[in-house]
Amino acid sequence: MPEQNHPKISLLDVTFRYADETEALRKITLDIAPNQVYVLFGPSRSGKSTLLRLLNRLSDLTEGAQVSGRIALNGQDIFSPAVRVAALRRRVSMVFAIPTPLPGSIRENLTYGLRMAGATDPLMLEERIQQSLVQAALWDEVKDRLDHSAMALSGGQQQRLCIARSLALQPEVLLLDNPTSGLDPLSTATVEDSLYELKRSYTIIMVPHSVQQAGRVADRAAFMLDGELIEEGPRDRIFINPTHERTESYVTGRFG
Amino acid sequence: MTRQQAQKIAVSAITAAAGLVVLPIVLVIVYIIVMGAGAINWTFLTALPSEGMTEGGIMPAILGTVILTFGTAIVSIPLAIGAAVYLAEYAQDNWLTRAVRLAIVNLAGIPSIVYGLFGLGAFVLFLKLGTSIIAGSLTLGIMTLPVVISTSEEAILAVPQRFRMVSLSLGATKLQTIRHQVLPQALPGILTGMILGLSRAAGETATLLFTVAAFYLPRLPQSLFDQTMALPYHLYVIATQVPNMPLTIQYGTALILLLIVLSLTLVASVVRTRVRRRREW
Numbered sequence: 001m002p003e004q005n006h007p008k009i010s011l012l013d014v015t016f017r018y019a020d021e022t023e024a025l026r027k028i029t030l031d032i033a034p035n036q037v038y039v040l041f042g043p044s045r046s047g048k049s050t051l052l053r054l055l056n057r058l059s060d061l062t063e064g065a066q067v068s069g070r071i072a073l074n075g076q077d078i079f080s081p082a083v084r085v086a087a088l089r090r091r092v093s094m095v096f097a098i099p100t101p102l103p104g105s106i107r108e109n110l111t112y113g114l115r116m117a118g119a120t121d122p123l124m125l126e127e128r129i130q131q132s133l134v135q136a137a138l139w140d141e142v143k144d145r146l147d148h149s150a151m152a153l154s155g156g157q158q159q160r161l162c163i164a165r166s167l168a169l170q171p172e173v174l175l176l177d178n179p180t181s182g183l184d185p186l187s188t189a190t191v192e193d194s195l196y197e198l199k200r201s202y203t204i205i206m207v208p209h210s211v212q213q214a215g216r217v218a219d220r221a222a223f224m225l226d227g228e229l230i231e232e233g234p235r236d237r238i239f240i241n242p243t244h245e246r247t248e249s250y251v252t253g254r255f256g
Numbered sequence: 257m258t259r260q261q262a263q264k265i266a267v268s269a270i271t272a273a274a275g276l277v278v279l280p281i282v283l284v285i286v287y288i289i290v291m292g293a294g295a296i297n298w299t300f301l302t303a304l305p306s307e308g309m310t311e312g313g314i315m316p317a318i319l320g321t322v323i324l325t326f327g328t329a330i331v332s333i334p335l336a337i338g339a340a341v342y343l344a345e346y347a348q349d350n351w352l353t354r355a356v357r358l359a360i361v362n363l364a365g366i367p368s369i370v371y372g373l374f375g376l377g378a379f380v381l382f383l384k385l386g387t388s389i390i391a392g393s394l395t396l397g398i399m400t401l402p403v404v405i406s407t408s409e410e411a412i413l414a415v416p417q418r419f420r421m422v423s424l425s426l427g428a429t430k431l432q433t434i435r436h437q438v439l440p441q442a443l444p445g446i447l448t449g450m451i452l453g454l455s456r457a458a459g460e461t462a463t464l465l466f467t468v469a470a471f472y473l474p475r476l477p478q479s480l481f482d483q484t485m486a487l488p489y490h491l492y493v494i495a496t497q498v499p500n501m502p503l504t505i506q507y508g509t510a511l512i513l514l515l516i517v518l519s520l521t522l523v524a525s526v527v528r529t530r531v532r533r534r535r536e537w
């Protein structure tokens with residue numbers, strides 16, 4: 001495998017301030033290797049979503065915010081003027097907590113990103129539709145109604161559609177911000193299961209719904225608290241044998 | 257008096273007030289239909305006026321109003337949508353934005369006769385367009401701007417933020433997001449505002465007075481630089497300036513004008529409810 005030894009994403013001394021001076025991230029330094037599920041967990045307001053939004057520069061939309069430090073994707077600075085934001089967002093694709101299908105059919109949802117990037121070849125689009133739906137474990141359920149409204153799907157199906165919609169872009173990194181927050185246990189399990197397949201082709205950075213979920217899906221995890229990275233490491237170390245007392249009390253449920 | 261009685265009386269009073277609001281519109285419509293329906297026949301709708309307007313039809317006035325409404329749409333819609341998109345999606349909170357907003361509020365408050373004078377000065381005389389369809393359309397277009405801008409901006413702001421986020425996160429540019437997500441979702445609201453603005457323009461008299469309307473022109477306009485008759489002004493003329501004008505012709509003209517304006521309003525509310533139903537996902 002290429003680049004196995006190089007981090008997919010690396011952060012160096014990243015600090016992020018909102019316009020109101022809230023320091024949502026403080027000097028975060030972190031390397032994320034490819035083809036794994038990397039989990040960012042911690043109590044509410046610890047800066048997890050802020051960090052995810054930085055990675056594909058959705059944070060550009062927050063007016064008055066300030067970033068310092070360096071974030072690199074495959075070694076290239078994502079804030080360099082040479083980077084086109086739209087292209088970056090196709091390479092590092094975000095799935096939000098609340099499933100948000102765009103108005104229109106399932107097919108239109110899946111091809112939206114590609115069409116905006118100028119793709120027109122119907123064969124290629126069809127192929128991507130099928131591929132991404134299979135990967136998101138949704139193909140069997142929707143293959144006969146691709147032209148029906150995406151809004152008519154159940155919550156769990158909508159969330160898998162949103163994942164498939166990102167996958168259709170064949171991104172390098174998939175950002176999942178609490179993707180199972182609104183889902184029932186069965187749909188949650190389906191989404192979690194699909195992660196095992198997905199990480200073979202993608203690097204997945206995920207904010208989990210709970211510590212339990214973090215423990216189930218993570219290859220590696222980072223514990224965040226008040227904008228700081230307390231510690232990070234392989235799953236077993238973080239969840240069974242953490243170094244920091246605060247990590248331990250959080251994973252054992254004594255606070256948070 | 258018990259609390260229940262007070263309640264009952266209050267509800268009756270409120271219901272009565274609501275009913276009273278309906279009364280004038282019903283009376284106006286019924287009265288005009290009763291007085292004017294007799295005048296309406298094929299000749300009235302399709303013939304040129306004759307015998308100093310006391311005979312024949314009002315076709316040039318109907319056509320003039322239709323043309324002017326289209327002209328107004330062509331002038332105001334692109335400008336209004338552009339301005340609304342700017343205000344809703346791009347405007348920073350600075351003096352320029354505040355100035356634009358203040359201008360819109362004030363444009364909305366200017367009496368139409370003043371628009372007419374402005375049109376006369378700016379388009380008819382200064383740009384030398386003459387009293388013409390084009391001068392009238394420009395003037396009516398500007399007059400319609402505030403309504404269309406405000407309703408369009410509201411419709412654009414009503415599009416939930418999360419659709420913009422999703423679109424951008426899938427690699428669409430801001431412009432693509434506006435074009436493919438925001439505007440289609442705001443379209444019903446924009447259409448409603450447009451149609452309401454146009455129906456107001458269609459009924460406008462004072463503005464036409466100086467910029468486009470012909471007192472009596474028993475032929476059809478040949479170009480955009482021609483004058484034209486228009487229903488509201490024609491109505492004013494036959495009701496006040498022509499001796500021995502048969503009443504039925506006056507009310508018949510009023511009825512046609514009313515039908516045009518009401519059907520525009522009706523289209524607007526149909527569009528609105530249609531789409532509201534589609535939105536219920």
Ligand SMILES: Nc1ncnc2c1ncn2[C@@H]1O[C@H](COP(=O)(O)OP(=O)(O)OP(=O)(O)O)[C@@H](O)[C@H]1O
Pocket residue numbers: 018019020022023024042043044045046047048049050051062
């Ligand atoms: N748009 C914003 N403007 C100002 N402050 C913000 C904004 N978004 C988040 N914050 C602040 O930044 C800090 C980190 O928020 P963030 O949403 O990243 O936390 P989180 O770890 O994702 O929390 P949760 O688990 O509740 O989703 C919080 O103090 C929050 O109040």
Ligand SMILES: [Mg+2]
Pocket residue numbers: 048049050177
């Ligand atoms: Mg969050």
